[in-house]
Amino acid sequence: DNVYYDTSRMAAIHPGGPVMVNLSNRTDATALFVSSHRRRFPHERYTEYAVPEDEVADEVKLPAYHQDYSLYLAICDKVRPILAPTNGFAPWWYFIKVAVLVSVVVGLDVLSFVWTRPLWTTLVQSFFMAWIGLNIQHDANHGAVSRKGYVNRILGLTQDLCGGSSIAWMYNHNVVHHVHCNDVDRDADLAIPLLRLMKKVPWHLGYELQQFYFLLLEAVFGPVHVITNQIWMWSGPSEEMKIVGNDWNVSRAISLVIPLRIVGFFLTQPTVGLAIAHCLLQYCVGGLYLAFFFLISHNFDGARKEGVDSRSGCFVKNQTETSSNVAGEILQFFNGGLNFQIEHHLFPRVHHSYYNKLSPVVRKMCEEKGITYTHFPTLGDNFRSTFHHLEKLGHKPSNTEEIAGDKEKKQ
Secondary structure (H helix, E strand, C coil): CCCEECHHHHHHHCCCCCHHHHHCCCCCCHHHHHHHHCCCCCHHHCHHHEECHHHCCCCCCCCCCEEECHHHHHHHHHHHHHHCCCCCCCCCCHHHHHHHHHHHHHHHHHHCCCCCCCHHHHHHHHHHHHHHHHHHHHHHHCCCCCCCHHHHHHHHCHHHHCCCCHHHHHHHHHHHHCCCCCCCCCCHHHCCCCCCCCCCCCCCHHHHHHHHHHHHHHHHHHHHHHHHHHHHHHHCCCCHHHHHCHHHHHHHHHHCHHHHHHHHHHHHCCCHHHHHHHHHHHHHHHHHHHHHHHHHHHCCCCCCECECCCCEEEHHHHHHCCCCEECCHHHHHHCCCCCEHHHHHHCCCCCHHHHHHHHHHHHHHHHHCCCCCCEECCHHHHHHHHHHHHHHHHCCCCHHHHHHHHHHHHC
8 A cells, every 4th residue: 555664573463474474575565465364454553563655765665556456345245254164264174185185295205215116106296296285385375274374384384395485485476476467577477488478578489389388398397496496495595585584494494305305216216217207207297287277377368468567457357357267166176276266366365165165256246347257167178278378479479469569568
């Protein structure tokens, strides 16, 4: 709401723990707060933590944001009875799901040191690691599992257990992607090397085939993601990230599981080749699974990109018309509700078990306001739309298309 606050003091009193507030330092946290708490920020209760604008350093000052949350808050009022049983947090049975997923992954890790595991067990483990990413760390690092911050933080560390970085994920995903979804100037998820996901990326001949090779590229995502995150964690923190304090060291400690996992394969596998095959399989399959579903959620025919300004306009329109849903409750169970990407972007701090229940309400209210709501009946429908979308962006743009794209972006 264009009011500056002392980040460290606010983090110290935040009921959900300090990490998310600290990661929001030097950003406009309006959209993040409103979508997480489903209400406006109560400025009158925190006047002592506010910083007068004339005391804010010029390099920290931000342009004014003017998104409209009126429709969003109206939707929140409509869905409140649906969320009432747990106030939107995880139901009791979810913790059984957590125990099963984590037990399989950790159990297979331990067995790696005493058993010559066949490749199929690593394939299974790779899928379970992907499901941990979708079902556990994703909810937890959004604060959607429990109102108790320490519960979310502990379960959020399963991201580090599987090879990522919970700190990097919370910043890049929560603070950047969710707030600026498909904004070509601000959403880093559109800037994927070797893919042209937006018109502002300079065209070259290789993009003509991106609709075919994107799956191969996503298979490489897993190991590359693990390596880059480990380098980032152990070479940091940067000056900007020092504010997260001891949370950085906790993530570092958990990340030591990654080299141990590799050592286990080299100790028990009969050949170096098999050990390497296990290491690659462990991250390539799960990485492909994760990257595939994230890509198709925001890259499909009709997805708004050029012309999206995440600092203004209707918040619901900005989130809904840049995302899509696919299939139903079965995929919701396996993918942690992230096949209901629209509901997830509108309610990131609501547990995924609610998304299919929220969908009819959100869809009805969006359609009443003329907001495009995209729900693909099947995964095949979604894939074909993404394939066609990538194909169109991969073609060399004509001068007319370039001019039209520039105009759309200005609008």
